[in-house]
Amino acid sequence: MTDIRENWIFAEKSINKINSATFQLITKMKSISEIPVTVVLLESQADSFENEIKQYGPDKILTVKDDELDKADDVSVASALSGLIDKFGTPISFIFAATTFGRSVAPRLQAKLLTGLTADCLDLSFEDDLLVQTKPSYGDNIMCEIVIPDFKPQMATVRPNIFKAEKVFDDTTKIVEINDLNWDKDANIQITTHVLPAKTDENLATADRIVALGRGGKQDLNNANELANKINATVGVTRPLTDMDEFDQSQQIGQSGETVAPDLLINLGVSGSVQFTAGIENANTIVSVNTDKHAPIFKQSDYCFNGSSEDFLKALNKVL
Amino acid sequence: MKIVVGLKQVPETTNVKINEKTKNIDRRGVSGVINKYDRNALQTALDIRDVVGGTVIAMSMGPNDFAVSLQEALSLGADEAVLLSDRAFGGADTLATGYVLAEAIKKIGGVDLVIMGQQSVDADTGQMGPIVAEMLGISQVTYADEIQPKSDNELRIKRYDDNIEQEIIAKTPLMLTTTGNAGKPEYVNVVEIKNSFEKPLTTWTSKDMPVDSNRLGQSGSPTVVRRIMSPEPKERAGKMLSTDATKAAEELAGILHEENLLAEED
Ligand SMILES: Cc1cc2nc3c(=O)[nH]c(=O)nc-3n(C[C@H](O)[C@H](O)[C@H](O)COP(=O)(O)OP(=O)(O)OC[C@H]3O[C@@H](n4cnc5c(N)ncnc54)[C@H](O)[C@@H]3O)c2cc1C
Ligand SMILES: Nc1ncnc2c1ncn2[C@@H]1O[C@H](COP(=O)(O)O)[C@@H](O)[C@H]1O
Numbered sequence: 001m002t003d004i005r006e007n008w009i010f011a012e013k014s015i016n017k018i019n020s021a022t023f024q025l026i027t028k029m030k031s032i033s034e035i036p037v038t039v040v041l042l043e044s045q046a047d048s049f050e051n052e053i054k055q056y057g058p059d060k061i062l063t064v065k066d067d068e069l070d071k072a073d074d075v076s077v078a079s080a081l082s083g084l085i086d087k088f089g090t091p092i093s094f095i096f097a098a099t100t101f102g103r104s105v106a107p108r109l110q111a112k113l114l115t116g117l118t119a120d121c122l123d124l125s126f127e128d129d130l131l132v133q134t135k136p137s138y139g140d141n142i143m144c145e146i147v148i149p150d151f152k153p154q155m156a157t158v159r160p161n162i163f164k165a166e167k168v169f170d171d172t173t174k175i176v177e178i179n180d181l182n183w184d185k186d187a188n189i190q191i192t193t194h195v196l197p198a199k200t201d202e203n204l205a206t207a208d209r210i211v212a213l214g215r216g217g218k219q220d221l222n223n224a225n226e227l228a229n230k231i232n233a234t235v236g237v238t239r240p241l242t243d244m245d246e247f248d249q250s251q252q253i254g255q256s257g258e259t260v261a262p263d264l265l266i267n268l269g270v271s272g273s274v275q276f277t278a279g280i281e282n283a284n285t286i287v288s289v290n291t292d293k294h295a296p297i298f299k300q301s302d303y304c305f306n307g308s309s310e311d312f313l314k315a316l317n318k319v320l
Numbered sequence: 321m322k323i324v325v326g327l328k329q330v331p332e333t334t335n336v337k338i339n340e341k342t343k344n345i346d347r348r349g350v351s352g353v354i355n356k357y358d359r360n361a362l363q364t365a366l367d368i369r370d371v372v373g374g375t376v377i378a379m380s381m382g383p384n385d386f387a388v389s390l391q392e393a394l395s396l397g398a399d400e401a402v403l404l405s406d407r408a409f410g411g412a413d414t415l416a417t418g419y420v421l422a423e424a425i426k427k428i429g430g431v432d433l434v435i436m437g438q439q440s441v442d443a444d445t446g447q448m449g450p451i452v453a454e455m456l457g458i459s460q461v462t463y464a465d466e467i468q469p470k471s472d473n474e475l476r477i478k479r480y481d482d483n484i485e486q487e488i489i490a491k492t493p494l495m496l497t498t499t500g501n502a503g504k505p506e507y508v509n510v511v512e513i514k515n516s517f518e519k520p521l522t523t524w525t526s527k528d529m530p531v532d533s534n535r536l537g538q539s540g541s542p543t544v545v546r547r548i549m550s551p552e553p554k555e556r557a558g559k560m561l562s563t564d565a566t567k568a569a570e571e572l573a574g575i576l577h578e579e580n581l582l583a584e585e586d
Contacts, residue, residue, distance in 0.1 A: 014482065014483075014484065015484060073459075073488075074450065074460055074462065075453075075459055075460060078454070099482050100462070100463050100480065100481045100482050101481055101482070103446050103447075103462070104450055104460070104462040104463070105450075106447075106450075107414070107445075107446075107447035107448075107449075107450035107451050107454075108450040108451070108453065108454050108460065110415065110447070110451065111415065111418060111450065111451040111452075111454035111455055112454055114415065114542075115415075115542050116413065116415065116541075116542030116543035117414070117415075117447060117543070118543060119444065119445040119446060119447055120444060120445070120446075132546075135444075136444065136551065137442060137443055137444050138331075138334040138335075138336050138345070138441075138442055138444075139334035139335075139441060139444070140551060141334055141335060141336055141337070141550075141551070142336065142338065142345060142548055142549070142550070142551070143548065143549045143550070143551045144545050144547070144548050144549075145545070145546045145547040145548075145549070146543050146544065146545055146546065147543070147544050147546055148542050148543050148544070149544060150542065151542040186459050188458075188459040188490060188491040188492075188494065189459050189461065189488060189489075189490050189491075190488065190489045190490070191486055191487070191488050192487045192488065192489055193485065193486055193487035194481075194484060194485075194486050195484065195485050196483060196484060196485070209581075209582075231576075231582055250483070263581050264576065264581040264582075274551065274553070277553050278551075281553065281554055284581075285579065285581055286556060287572060298558050299553070299555050299556070299558055300553055300554070300555065300556055301556055301558055302556050302557055302558070302559065303559050303561055303572060303575065304558055304559065304560050304561060305560075305561045305563075305565070305568045305572075306560065306563060307563060307565055307568070311565035312565050312568065312569065314565070315565040315566045315568065315569035316569040316572065316573070318566075318569065319566075319569045319570055319573045320569075320573055
């Protein structure tokens with residue numbers, strides 16, 4: 001198969017929108033390499049998500065318009081992607097967001113192409129055409145630098161919300177529409193329900209402001225809610241609090257929860273374990289409140305208050 | 321149904337550090353246990369078997385001491401166990417491991433369902449299920465939360481695709497990977513431990529399967545780990561606010577306004 005000098009990014013869709021991780025990946029790949037960026041988009045006939053994607057300035061968008069591929073299962077999508085590689089050639093890299101879908105389709109495609117894949121990367125860089133991938137293991141306690149020197153495409157899934165997406169204002173993206181792609185439909189899988197549950201929590205991953213409660217702040221939930229209302233923030237928690245009735249899993253920040261990137265994060269009674277701080281590195285400004293002046297969270301904070309979360313919340317709610 | 325469960329032995333704690341001298345992960349004194357999601361995978365298999373009948377085969381690729389975990393799987397209710405162990409398998413990445421697992425499943429023959437955990441807690445890749453499924457040419461449903469047999473060759477599955485709720489009807493042959501919500505693991509009872517020693521635990525090497533030696537171990541692994549590091553969290557300024565709560569709140573309110581952190585964006 002012919003090799004092509006392009007980096008490919010898979011455009012992931014949620015219901016009726018492109019997952020913002022896709023935009024983040026476009027900005028990142030453009031900033032680390034001169035190699036042209038191509039976005040691969042599978043969408044229904046009626047959709048035109050290419051118009052939104054092109055605002056982030058990829059060099060090319062390969063759009064496959066096919067109603068059946070729109071909400072297809074992993075096997076069908078992997079088959080379509082390998083069909084695109086058969087048609088256009090093997091790119092230097094092929095990058096996916098490390099979402100449930102990305103983490104399910106990418107390894108399936110990897111095994112078709114018999115190449116390497118690094119899961120859940122936190123950073124990417126290039127040394128010429130070699131993609132250097134930084135991946136955590138042992139529950140984020142260890143970082144590994146991984147390369148795929150002899151195989152193409154070099155594949156990776158990348159954790160969402162690690163990089164910031166930036167729109168660009170030139171309009172040079174080339175859009176290529178493909179109408180004759182061959183792919184195998186998986187007849188054994190029938191998706192009978194595909195819905196957003198009625199109760200969708202405010203989304204932590206995209207929140208501009210977050211008030212985070214840890215075990216030392218859980219008794220101050222009312223005051224914390226008052227603060228959150230005042231500054232229009234979303235409430236997040238550390239993992240131990242997800243066992244309480246008041247909170248659920250979708251509110252957890254950290255390695256096994258959400259990676260967040262708010263402008264402002266206020267931590268109340270959070271000690272600062274690596275599993276928690278893995279999720280907050282991209283916050284712009286971090287304020288932490290803790291009764292222990294040696295709490296590790298203070299090292300990861302811009303502003304620190306050494307004292308109780310109750311006193312601090314009451315005082316802050318008064319002045320804001 | 322003939323069900324194979326992929327089972328990995330992992331260190332009991334992931335709280336490991338890098339040894340400054342050897343630059344390797346220091347695992348001294350850390351014993352091995354069954355990867356927690358694989359307990360869910362195993363229990364899911366046992367629950368399905370108990371409804372539709374069949375056999376559950378626990379399978380693991382790794383050094384000889386992984387037999388301990390397979391023995392435990394037998395005492396938890398698996399009918400048979402297969403250990404895939406050979407020097408040639410060592411140093412394998414996910415692709416080379418998947419190859420051996422897939423070849424072993426082919427050798428068993430007539431397998432309807434393969435179940436793996438959503439990820440291993442040491443490697444954290446979650447790739448094995450989809451890789452093996454592709455190599456076997458069977459369908460897959462990953463991150464399954466609830467699994468119920470619908471008939472002899474169909475399962476009804478609930479899962480979340482990030483926050484999208486999905487219900488799926490899947491026909492066998494099939495690969496499933498399970499989250500921590502699937503098949504709540506049960507405890508071992510003493511009678512089962514005794515019985516487990518009567519059950520077959522077989523070891524296969526590269527000679528027992530028609531494998532291509534170029535696809536094994538390090539030589540069959542496209543990925544190369546160049547370096548391992550301790551994570552270095554970005555340290556921040558850590559400016560201490562006044563210890564008086566009222567003063568601290570006023571200071572912070574000033575900073576938040578000055579840095580425009582309370583403004584609404586589009
Ligand atoms: C594989 C794995 C994955 C994990 N993933 C995550 C994850 O994604 N997210 C996560 O959060 N955790 C995760 N954890 C758990 C993590 O290791 C920590 O146990 C957890 O983050 C600690 O939560 P905490 O800071 O709320 O509690 P603690 O560590 O108990 O800290 C409480 C803090 O509150 C302070 N405090 C007490 N009283 C007050 C008061 N009145 N006012 C102010 N401060 C007070 C204390 O000084 C202390 O610093 C994971 C663990 C493992 C093993
Ligand atoms: N060496 C192995 N032997 C058997 N099963 C494995 C092995 N490695 C991984 N698995 C299975 O694949 C799942 C995902 O592992 P991983 O891709 O390493 O995150 C695990 O939960 C196991 O079910």
